[in-house]
Amino acid sequence: MEVAIRWLKKLSLSQGDKVLLLNAVTGEWWWVEHNGHCGYVPANYLHGACEEEDSDVDDPWQDEEYYGSYKTLKLHLEMLSDQPRTQSYRNVIMQNSQALKGKRILDLGCGTGIISFFCAQLSEPEVVYAVEASDIVEQTRKLVEENGYSRVIQVLGQRAEELQLPTKVDVLVSEWMGTCLLFEFMLESVLLARDLWLKEDGVMWPSTARIHMVPCCADREYSSRVHFWDSPYGLNFSSLKPMAVQEFFSTPKPDYVLKPEDCLSQPCTLLDVNLKTIKIEALERMSSEFQFHVDCDGTFHGLTAWFSVQFQNIDSQEQVDLDTGPFNPLTHWKHTLFMLDQPMQVRTGDKIAGSAVFTRNPIWRRHLSVTITWSITSPSQNTEQNGCKVFPIWR
Numbered sequence: 001m002e003v004a005i006r007w008l009k010k011l012s013l014s015q016g017d018k019v020l021l022l023n024a025v026t027g028e029w030w031w032v033e034h035n036g037h038c039g040y041v042p043a044n045y046l047h048g049a050c051e052e053e054d055s056d057v058d059d060p061w062q063d064e065e066y067y068g069s070y071k072t073l074k075l076h077l078e079m080l081s082d083q084p085r086t087q088s089y090r091n092v093i094m095q096n097s098q099a100l101k102g103k104r105i106l107d108l109g110c111g112t113g114i115i116s117f118f119c120a121q122l123s124e125p126e127v128v129y130a131v132e133a134s135d136i137v138e139q140t141r142k143l144v145e146e147n148g149y150s151r152v153i154q155v156l157g158q159r160a161e162e163l164q165l166p167t168k169v170d171v172l173v174s175e176w177m178g179t180c181l182l183f184e185f186m187l188e189s190v191l192l193a194r195d196l197w198l199k200e201d202g203v204m205w206p207s208t209a210r211i212h213m214v215p216c217c218a219d220r221e222y223s224s225r226v227h228f229w230d231s232p233y234g235l236n237f238s239s240l241k242p243m244a245v246q247e248f249f250s251t252p253k254p255d256y257v258l259k260p261e262d263c264l265s266q267p268c269t270l271l272d273v274n275l276k277t278i279k280i281e282a283l284e285r286m287s288s289e290f291q292f293h294v295d296c297d298g299t300f301h302g303l304t305a306w307f308s309v310q311f312q313n314i315d316s317q318e319q320v321d322l323d324t325g326p327f328n329p330l331t332h333w334k335h336t337l338f339m340l341d342q343p344m345q346v347r348t349g350d351k352i353a354g355s356a357v358f359t360r361n362p363i364w365r366r367h368l369s370v371t372i373t374w375s376i377t378s379p380s381q382n383t384e385q386n387g388c389k390v391f392p393i394w395r
């Protein structure tokens with residue numbers, strides 16, 4: 001079977017060949033190795049035993065490693081130190097202080113309990129269920145005791161999936177956002193809890209979530225990793241450049257900081273998710289078209305993505321917006337840079353059109369891949385260039 005995919009690597013296979021599954025990158029394309037060659041193969045062309053270690057496949061959510069990473073203070077310190085993030089939740093609760101009086105609130109994945117404390121401190125809810133599956137929850141219990149909120153905050157040390165509450169709640173608040181919004185797919189747990197425990201007219205905080213993207217110049221990033229090999233110490237190491245592109249740019253850079261002046265056009269909103277209505281199964285694959293009008297000459301190195309979430313006020317049309325993008329104060333999420341293999345020169349008036357497809361990993365349930373397809377049309381240079389690249393996050 002000759003699998004000659006135009007823009008991806010060619011891999012010659014015959015019926016009955018065995019390949020090693022390296023990465024079920026998307027539901028449609030799997031990255032495999034055959035006789036020392038790697039390439040993408042349509043997933044529906046393959047069947048049979050998975051080469052993965054059985055023990056690995058037993059834990060597709062990698063819960064032990066995942067909750068293990070939240071039992072120490074490192075990640076909680078990072079999240080609490082993130083002022084724009086934490087203050088946004090505090091502002092929402094402050095703005096809705098009256099509306100929250102006497103209400104039942106579920107804080108899902110409460111960590112150290114900061115959001116639950118804001119609810120108990122700034123309003124007078126009937127009860128706040130603070131749910132946390134990692135071992136940090138033992139500390140959270142103590143903090144509630146030591147701060148005198150045991151009457152209001154009930155700490156439940158369990159996974160949302162096992163939750164048993166005496167009644168449904170009026171508000172489901174959670175800080176669930178990961179790299180590129182979706183990584184970790186804690187969102188599935190939030191939606192499960194919504195479907196089981198949120199009243200019909202209940203409120204989701206955040207209420208909506210959006211992924212934004214913009215084409216950008218990333219010269220320092222590209223030069224330091226690829227052009228570096230042109231002449232280190234006067235020697236010609238340029239034959240290493242393809243290996244450098246593969247090694248450094250096959251996955252996105254999750255801690256990139258995009259400067260406004262490196263944007264090549266206005267950003268666009270790729271996804272706009274209503275968290276009250278989206279169905280869990282919709283998370284498997286979400287896609288969006290984009291069209292950027294280049295508004296300055298420059299080198300198009302890649303596309304940078306970030307997310308924003310909106311919190312709808314209970315008694316008014318106002319909303320609080322937490323935007324993690326380059327035009328707002330930096331957050332611990334920073335920005336996610338999808339670097340192309342080959343930079344291209346673009347001019348004002350050029351158009352970069354294409355699509356971004358967010359495909360959840362069918363095996364590793366906290367992971368996804370982003371397939372970006374682009375086409376650049378340049379009236380001034382009378383050229384058209386196009387391409388496609390699949391970025392696993394992280395499997």
Ligand SMILES: N=C(N)NCC[C@H]1O[C@@H](n2cnc3c(N)ncnc32)[C@H](O)[C@@H]1O
Pocket residue numbers: 067070108109110111131132133134158159160161175176177178184186189
């Ligand atoms: N990207 C993030 N905001 N991660 C924060 C995740 C916090 O929620 C906790 N958490 C994540 N999923 C769950 C779940 N299904 N049930 C309970 N706690 C959870 C996790 O242990 C950590 O304290």
